[in-house]
Amino acid sequence: ETAVFQTPNYHVTQVGNEVSFNCKQTLGHDTMYWYKQDSKKLLKIMFSYNNKQLIVNETVPRRFSPQSSDKAHLNLRIKSVEPEDSAVYLCASSRLPLNQDTQYFGPGTRLLVL
Amino acid sequence: QQKVQQSPESLTVSEGAMASLNCTFSDGTSNNFRWYRQHSAKGLEVLVSIFSDGEKEEGRFTAHLNRANLHVSLHIREPQPSDSAVYLCAHAGNKLTFGIGTRVLVRP
Numbered sequence: 001e002t003a004v005f006q007t008p009n010y011h012v013t014q015v016g017n018e019v020s021f022n023c024k025q026t027l028g029h030d031t032m033y034w035y036k037q038d039s040k041k042l043l044k045i046m047f048s049y050n051n052k053q054l055i056v057n058e059t060v061p062r063r064f065s066p067q068s069s070d071k072a073h074l075n076l077r078i079k080s081v082e083p084e085d086s087a088v089y090l091c092a093s094s095r096l097p098l099n100q101d102t103q104y105f106g107p108g109t110r111l112l113v114l
Numbered sequence: 115q116q117k118v119q120q121s122p123e124s125l126t127v128s129e130g131a132m133a134s135l136n137c138t139f140s141d142g143t144s145n146n147f148r149w150y151r152q153h154s155a156k157g158l159e160v161l162v163s164i165f166s167d168g169e170k171e172e173g174r175f176t177a178h179l180n181r182a183n184l185h186v187s188l189h190i191r192e193p194q195p196s197d198s199a200v201y202l203c204a205h206a207g208n209k210l211t212f213g214i215g216t217r218v219l220v221r222p
């Protein structure tokens with residue numbers, strides 16, 4: 001049963017456009033994450049929020065910005081997308097931060113930048 | 115920084131035969147590993163979390179951790195075609211570090 005929801009499923013855009021991805025979890029977790037899965041299927045953490053506070057910010061380009069309105073929602077905005085941003089973006093949540101607890105993932109948003 | 119490598123890259127097994135996947139890591143002081151499964155167009159599903167040397171079973175999935183050998187494995191008992199997916203090993207340190215995955219195909 002899906003408890004981490006992501007929209008949209010798929011998005012095609014052109015270089016230079018701005019995109020926003022939404023993530024919502026209904027598990028009552030305090031911590032949420034964004035991951036990027038590249039064409040080689042390697043998953044890497046981008047950001048982590050705990051109770052709406054940013055706690056992990058890996059080295060990602062400044063055009064990426066996470067946005068959290070409450071602890072159940074964590075959106076990702078990309079200003080001026082570039083071709084290398086084409087990937088699957090996965091949202092996840094966990095009860096405890098810093099990988100002390102199992103993370104549950106959403107189905108992902110596939111981004112294609114033309 | 116912890117590095118996680120998985121083998122084989124792909125694996126084909128017959129339905130009902132045991133499937134074995136391997137994962138090696140670089141830092142033997144770690145003790146928090148997870149196996150995830152990723153079906154096409156779906157999110158990751160956690161299968162087993164293991165925190166100490168030895169064995170941990172969750173249904174048909176069994177993980178073995180041997181920190182001295184820097185190795186954690188996953189065994190799938192009686193695999194079914196619906197188990198066909200990419201299996202990801204992950205180390206849970208201050209962040210989740212994933213391997214590249216093993217693509218498993220279970221033939222009827």
